[in-house]
Amino acid sequence: MSDKTETDPELEADLLALLEGRLDPDRTLAIADHLAERPERVADLLADARNTAALRMALSGSDDTAPPGLVAEARRLQDRLRGQRLVRRVAPFVAAVVLFTAGWTGHVAWQAAGPKGAPPLVEAALDAQAALELRHWMVSQPESAELNAQEVVAALGVDLPVLPKDWIVRDVQIVATPDRPAIAIVVDAPELGRLMLLAVARNAGDSKDPPTAFEYRGRTIALFERGRSSFVLVDESGHPEQLALSAERLLSPSN
């Protein structure tokens, strides 16, 4: 028995994988060469493999069925997570609709296609998101979770929608955009997960663009305007690979 443990965690992790044939040929050769010089480790390795197999047998309880209560709980959680995933794939779009229906009236026809080349405002929103994400991890940069809509209006000239009551504001920061300062609000919305809303005042002469939702750089983004303000909603919790398809399907004109 060797009483010292290997110091290379990658090597340790691969030893059993080698025995189970799960390593690619390059790594198999490298580990086999390493072991050829250490016969005492080979004996240990076989003992480990034997103990692992025996433990798997000793700890399996296949003829012990789970209590019905636990199965029911598992199924409930499963249904909710699947529902949540479905909604999240188009989170910014859904959130924008929530904002419109909660505080704003009027029919809005959404466009599924993104603008040709992302508008500078979307780039600014993604930059802001990156900055806020960084702040989130920095102890010396505390989040500010207080949202004072009146002060925002006075300072930035932005009309903020009334956020649904169950949305929790996590961070509120003033951020830069190409034209003027904007406000970025990070919220946790039930079912939708974490979202960032960026709001900025519009120029008086700007043309009014229809609201759009699209995928850009691995995120779903909703872009819309109201009165004298422009808004960008960015999904923070979705999985990039899975976003595009569902968003397109849900937002397609035939839907």
Next chain:
Amino acid sequence: MAHHDLDIVGQLEPLRRYARVLTRDAEAADDLVQATFLRAQERRGTFRDGADVRVWLMAILHNLFIDGRRSAQASEAREQAWAESRPTFVEASGEMAARLAQLRAAFLSLNAEQREALHLVAVEGLGPAEAAQVLGVPVGTVMSRVGRARAALRAFEDGRGEVATVKPLRIVGGCDERQD
């Protein structure tokens, strides 16, 4: 990637198994799994699409267990139950049975940190990074705990002796803060 495609029902057995390894008591283990599902419901907003649901649930279960252990009374009660050897795992049959039961007893008597790490990596087959996520410690720490746990079990198998022969190894290569 989500290998399990949000299959929570399919996670029941691994969750109950890990809970039994942590609590060493079948009833307490099912209570822990139940509490894990309730906590997961509350926190489902934190589940990231595409994340591994098994790792997410195991981490919640692990944290709940650690929180619960802070109550000394609960800990003592569980130690008592363990000492009384209430049946926690299903007995194997055949000639291997006695040997498996011995090995299991040796495994369950490892200190908690080694037992958790070895269980996740060897029995559940999690990668070192996934196990580190569940346990909330660096990958290197996971692997050194696994290494010590394996050495302890080898010592047990070599000696086929009392579990007590395993104990001196606890101090090899590091300190074990938790004595549960």
